Amino acid sequence: MDPLLSNAALVGALAGGLAGLACAAAGVFTLAGRRPVQRVAAAGDSASVDHNLSLVAERDRLAVVARRTSNAVVITDPQRLIVWVNAGFERLTGYAAEEVVGQSPGRLLQCEATDAVTVQRIRQALASGQSFTGEILNQSRTGRRYWLAIEIQPLRDGRGTLTGFMAVQSDITERRDSEAALRASQAFLDRAGRIAGVGGWGYDLASGQVQFTDQTCRILDLEPGHTITLDTCLALLDGPARREVEEVIACGLEQATAWDMELSLRTVRGRVIWVHVSAEIEYADSGPVRIVGALQDITSRRGLRAEVERNARLLRAAIDAIDEAFVLFDPEDRLVLCNDKYRQMYALSSDLMVPGASFESIIRIGAGRGQYQAAVGRVDEWVDQRMRRHRGANGVPTIQQLSDGRVVRIIEQRLPDGHTVGFRIDITDLVRATEAAESADRAKSEFIATVSHELRTPLQSILGFSSLGRRFAETHAQFGPMFNDIHAAGERMLTLVNGLLDISRTDNTLQDLSVQRHDLMRLAAEVVGELGVLAGERQLRLELPDPLPRMDVEVDAFRLQQVIRNVLANALRFAPAGTAITLDGRWLDGERWELTVTDCGPGIPADELELIFDPFAQSSRTRDGSGGSGLGLTICRKIMHAHAGSIHASNRAAHLGGGSCFHLQLPAAAAAPLRRGTVSAPPVLEIQ
Structure with missing residues (x-):
């Protein structure tokens, strides 16, 4: 065994x-x-x-x-x-x-x-x-x-x-220890001299004997101090390698040259290894007497080189397989590689994309050929701008429009070692779809505004006629119910039309909020003051905390008070006489303020707490016409979202008297300030 x-x-x-x-x-x-x-x-x-x-x-x-x-x-x-x-x-x-x-x-x-x-x-x-x-x-x-x-x-x-x-x-x-020792030795030899990891050898031309250092013996699986003949040494080489060495030796002796080569050989134990061999000739008065050389086992290096080459091929195959355009430039902005998708995207300058070509030369010649729409008529200026963005590449996407009408998203990132990696993503379809959606949205808003304006004129006539009819009915009682019905229906229609107009205006103006620092509870107190008379007429109380807590937020005051006014108007509409509507504020999770409006009305069915914020939706408990147009809460949610806030509804527990609660939440000014004119929308990217 x-x-x-x-x-x-x-x-x-x-x-x-x-x-x-x-x-x-x-x-x-x-x-x-x-x-x-x-x-x-x-x-x-x-x-x-x-x-x-x-x-x-x-x-x-x-x-x-x-x-x-x-x-x-x-x-x-x-x-x-x-x-x-x-x-x-x-x-x-x-x-x-x-x-x-x-x-x-x-x-x-x-x-x-x-x-x-x-x-x-x-x-x-x-x-x-x-x-x-x-x-x-x-x-x-x-x-x-x-x-x-x-x-x-x-x-x-x-x-x-x-x-x-x-x-x-x-x-x-032993193998594990040898691996550790070899790594340590390799590190030392890398620092030690011009020939790293080296064993020595010498060939005496007179005796025909070959001498090896201990390191060379170990490389060839020989006992230290072992000597062999040249023929025995050459026998370790395969046919082509042996002929190459014999020719180099003969040539070196004839022309007095040194040599350097890499060879594959089989050690005395049958191991196949790769070695790096270098040599030079020693001379005496009579001529060449000895060949002295160095030998290094480079099997691991060859294996590493093969692995690197294999990984490079795999990386290149992976880059060619991805569905986006890819490019890599070295620290001097010379092209290292790019895939076919990149060449196809920039077809007018694809012939320039060879390894070593500079980024500037590629884009400059491409701009001269009309590759980039923004460069037409201003090549030098455009190239300067493009180079500044390229040198400062930090991964922030930019948009580029090509001469063939395609729109490309550019993502470039400068790596720590100075290389620049880039992706080009064709977003033409997305841009076209976005433009179409925006156009459709504008058309919708314009349609709503037009229809609403067209409806307001006949509604004013109806309301005017019904008001005259109601006065006429003061002396003709039999006509009173009819004119009252006409007037009530006209009011409901006018409320609906005004709501549609408000939504149209809201969609068009929320991108331009006039944002400033305000005390949210003070804004609410001002609305309470406005609606105090109406609350008194309906035998209701509007209650604020005493003292008022300070709740600093950054908002458009007009729009925020519109939300508070709408929520309070709903509460005044449904709260029973003799009850109170309370407003309270509290600090949430270290980041937000919450304003809560609570009434003692009929409440909202649990499955409708989100539905009521949809356009034209009303609670099933208010579908007798007392619930308004169904657009007020939709507008409130739009305004709150534009401020990076939220609004939601809940019901108060029965043992507390029941009723509904509306919760308005906004980022605290100190934690997440908004700048004037900003909204929670994605950044607009520059088109180049």
Whole structure:
């Protein structure tokens, strides 16, 4: 048995046999103690005896396999407690087999330095009956810490029932330590001289002997101090590489030149490695006497180079696959790469997009060819402006209109190392759709305004005629109800028309709010003063807190008082005579003020608390015509949203007398001040 047998090969040799053996042999022998357990067969049970003898023979064969390997082998029961280990395990851990039976391998061997993530992965895999392959740090009985390459396989009987687990472990401490030492050595050699990671060699032309330094011997898997002939050294090279070296040596001797090359060779142990070889010739009076050179194992560097090249190809493929235009410029603003989408987007200047071309030359020539609409007739000025934005790229999107009518969103970001990465997104359809929607919205508002104005004229005539009719009815009582009905219907229609006009005006003016710092409770108190007479006529009280709390907000006072006035008017309309309408203010979550208006009216059905803010919607409790046009609360919500605030309704608890509550919430001036003329709308981007 090869003592260096790999985990995978050993698992293949043991897994099948031990899986059945561990299950079937339960009544025949104990794996943990490696001692047969005798049992007496009943009369006529010769087949069972033969079967047991076969199991014992299979056990012995697998035991020989497991014992002869230098790998550690561990078998556990389904609860992951040890039932058997081999001699390799004992040598590796320092524990005898009798000491570890019945124990958990993890609790026995893991230490505080063991990677918790790896431990969790092992537990998850075994808990689900799956295999595990990986590396882990353990600690021996003597406290020595060592690294293992470990492979764990579940063991199942013929019915597929899990009977345990088998782990095969290889000590890879030396490999891990070597990797760390190699990294340290590489760092030192990088600082040390012109030839990093180097081993020396020399070829004596007279004797034909080749001498290696210890480092070169290690590179070639030779014992330090070993000497070989040139033919033996050349034999390590494959055919093409050997011919290349022979030609270089001959050429160097003839022309007195030095050489430098990279070669692939096979070490004396059969390892294929890449080396960097450099050499020069030593001369005496008689001519060349010796070739002296340096040799460096660059296998890792070649692998890294191949990995970098592979990653570069993957990155390029990914960039070409994305659905947006992509471009990358180096710190000197020279083109590194761009994808086909970028070339297609700027078709008039696509021939200029070659690696090394400067950003300025690409856009300047493109502007001269009419690539950019904003550059027509002003190329130099436009290029200067574009270069300033490009050099200050900070990820803020800008808009660019091309000569073919397409609209492009540009996103550029300067990276810490000076590179500039950019995306170009064709938003032509989005812009066209937005323009169409805005046009439709303007048309709607204009239509509403026109219809409303057209309706106001006949409504004024109706109201005037009905007022005359009501006076006429003072002496002709039989006409009184008819004219009263006409007048009431006209008033309702006029209220609706005025509401439509107000919505139209609101949509057109909320983008230009006159925002200033105000005390929200003072604004409410002014509205209360205006409506005090109306409240008295309806035998209602408007109550404010005493003293008034200060609630600083930044709002358009006229628009905010319009909201408060509308909410109070609703409360005055529905509150029973003899009750109070209260206004109160409070501080919310360290960021907002809330003004609450509470009445003792009929309240609002729970499923209509949001519906009442929709255009023309009214509560089912006010659909007798007393609820107005159904547009007031819609306008209120628009105004509140334009101030980055909100309005919502709720019902007061029955034990408090019932009624509805309207909550107006606004950002506190100190926490989120609004500047004059600003609203909660997305920024307008400059078109270039």
